[in-house]
Amino acid sequence: MLDHRIVSSLELEPLDRPISPNPWQIISSVVSALVGAAALITQWKSNRPLALILGAIALIAIISTLYRPAALSLRKWLTNVRRNRVARTRWDEFLRMEKKFKGFLNNDDSVNLRNTINEMCGRNADEVAKICGPHYLDDYFGLIHMRHLKNRAKDHTTYRLAVAELRQMVSSYNQDYVLNLFKRLNRSPLLEQLQPHAREHYQENMKQFRERWLTFLNAFRDFLDKTNTDFRYNDYREAFSTYFEDPKTL
Secondary structure (H helix, E strand, C coil), rough: CCCHHHHHHCCCCCCCCCCCHHHHHHHHHHHHHHHHHHHHHCCCCHHHHHHHHHHHHHHHHHHHHHHHHHHHHHHHHHHHHHHHHHHHHHHHHHHHHHHHHHHHHHHCCCCHHHHHHHHHCCCCHHHHHHCCCCCHHHHHHHHHHHHHCCHHHHHHHHHHHHHHHHHHHHHHHHHHHHHHHHHHHHCCCCCCCCCCCHHHHHHHHHHHHHHHHHHHHHHHHHHHHHHHHHCCCCCCCCCCCCCCCCCCCC
């Protein structure tokens, strides 16, 4: 079963959008423009200077009302065009980063922390569960990664959702598969109960895992930084957070 914490946290916080003019303002300006146009026609022959003034007032009313939404729409369209192009360009880089993360879910990798603890506990499922907790990311990652492989991102919205999904999985793995495991090991007598040579062997495995995970975390931080830069996520509510707590040594 997929962890509900992951699914719910993937919802992106909507950003505040610029407020467009009130529809009544637009209607009022259009009516004023029509009245001005009528007055212009009426006054053109009898009083041309007054007609020109009325026409200018009507023109200013239309431009002042319609310029802002038109400018905002144009800027939004240009931003989307550029971001869609960047999304298509960066998709392969995203898949490479996701593939690197996949390696930490490999159940056959003896250096991975959960597998090391499994060996330390003599593959006793009950004892492993006391330290490792639920093993939920495999199924979730498999579904998401398969969708990413089959459907390339063709626009910014799809790419952003994919990055949000991967970031949440990395964050969940760091918290539930790394930090919490180290904390439970520190409070457990498991290591002290092992023979000295076995304890040294497992401690070395955990050291290697920690170094490898930190290397990935730093690379992923750089990836998120580059994403924020390339897509020009200048608003802190739009930019992806690069903060992850680093695991401490035992």
